[in-house]
Amino acid sequence: MATHNEWFEIIKHKDDLYIIREKLAEIDPRYNSYYTNLFLLLGSKTALLIDTGAGLFPLKPIINELIGKRDLKVLNTHCHWDHVGSNHEFDEIYIHEIEKLTISRPTNISILKSSPKDVVKRYEKYNYSLPPANSVKPLKDGDIIDLGDLTLEVIHTPGHSPGSICLLTNRNELFTGDTAHYGTPYLPKKKLLPDFLSTLSKLINLCEKQEYIEIYPSHEEYVVGLELLKDLHKGIENIENIWDTRVKNDFMRSWIIDDGKFKYDISRI
Ligand SMILES: [Zn+2]
Numbered sequence: 001m002a003t004h005n006e007w008f009e010i011i012k013h014k015d016d017l018y019i020i021r022e023k024l025a026e027i028d029p030r031y032n033s034y035y036t037n038l039f040l041l042l043g044s045k046t047a048l049l050i051d052t053g054a055g056l057f058p059l060k061p062i063i064n065e066l067i068g069k070r071d072l073k074v075l076n077t078h079c080h081w082d083h084v085g086s087n088h089e090f091d092e093i094y095i096h097e098i099e100k101l102t103i104s105r106p107t108n109i110s111i112l113k114s115s116p117k118d119v120v121k122r123y124e125k126y127n128y129s130l131p132p133a134n135s136v137k138p139l140k141d142g143d144i145i146d147l148g149d150l151t152l153e154v155i156h157t158p159g160h161s162p163g164s165i166c167l168l169t170n171r172n173e174l175f176t177g178d179t180a181h182y183g184t185p186y187l188p189k190k191k192l193l194p195d196f197l198s199t200l201s202k203l204i205n206l207c208e209k210q211e212y213i214e215i216y217p218s219h220e221e222y223v224v225g226l227e228l229l230k231d232l233h234k235g236i237e238n239i240e241n242i243w244d245t246r247v248k249n250d251f252m253r254s255w256i257i258d259d260g261k262f263k264y265d266i267s268r269i
């Protein structure tokens with residue numbers, strides 16, 4: 001079985017931006033996502049870790065090695081288990097205020113017991129319940145996170161989950177969490193899709209105001225362009241027209257619709 005150093009893939013994407021990847025498909029392929037991306041930004045004073053992954057292997061030793069003498073802030077883009085798994089290793093976690101309570105409690109992951117992958121046995125020590133965050137700090141739309149030379153603005157983007165956030169840096173990097181990524185985006189139920197489209201329009205408008213933009217999603221390709229948001233918006237608008245092609249996904253209690261570009265997972269609950 002892998003050690004924590006073998007489990008995470010660490011990519012130095014820029015001098016001050018690391019991507020720490022783990023293979024979600026190796027934990028449970030039923031999620032239809034191959035990679036989860038965590039991001040570590042090294043500001044001149046403070047480092048920021050965006051998401052803590054699945055919690056299968058210790059993450060903190062890796063982060064400590066990369067941040068040197070900087071202070072560390074840790075943030076969750078939203079409360080889903082694949083983003084909050086190692087929260088308990090850190091003193092304090094920032095998350096949108098709507099999801100504060102969720103990560104203050106243990107996260108039930110008993111659904112993973114039936115994964116075909118052996119590595120999930122590592123969760124037995126937690127009895128398939130991820131430990132809660134030690135202390136939680138709320139974020140809201142418009143908050144600024146100051147890392148010294150780098151700052152990030154919090155953008156509330158409800159849809160994938162009620163408290164999902166994106167983060168825009170002062171040098172035009174947009175971290176989108178699960179709000180936008182290639183592969184299999186998980187969407188709210190059909191009648192809420194117009195709200196999700198509003199969230200995407202808001203992001204597109206914001207990005208179009210910048211001279212250029214780099215987008216860093218939390219699953220699959222870790223750096224893409226504005227076309228991700230535009231493709232996703234266009235694709236979701238078209239879901240109504242191809243609704244008859246949907247296939248039932250019992251694991252996620254959702255409908256799957258594949259338009260060749262995205263494989264949408266649309267909640268039924
Ligand atoms: Zn999610």
Ligand SMILES: [Zn+2]
Nearest residue numbers: 080082178219
């Ligand atoms: Zn996710």
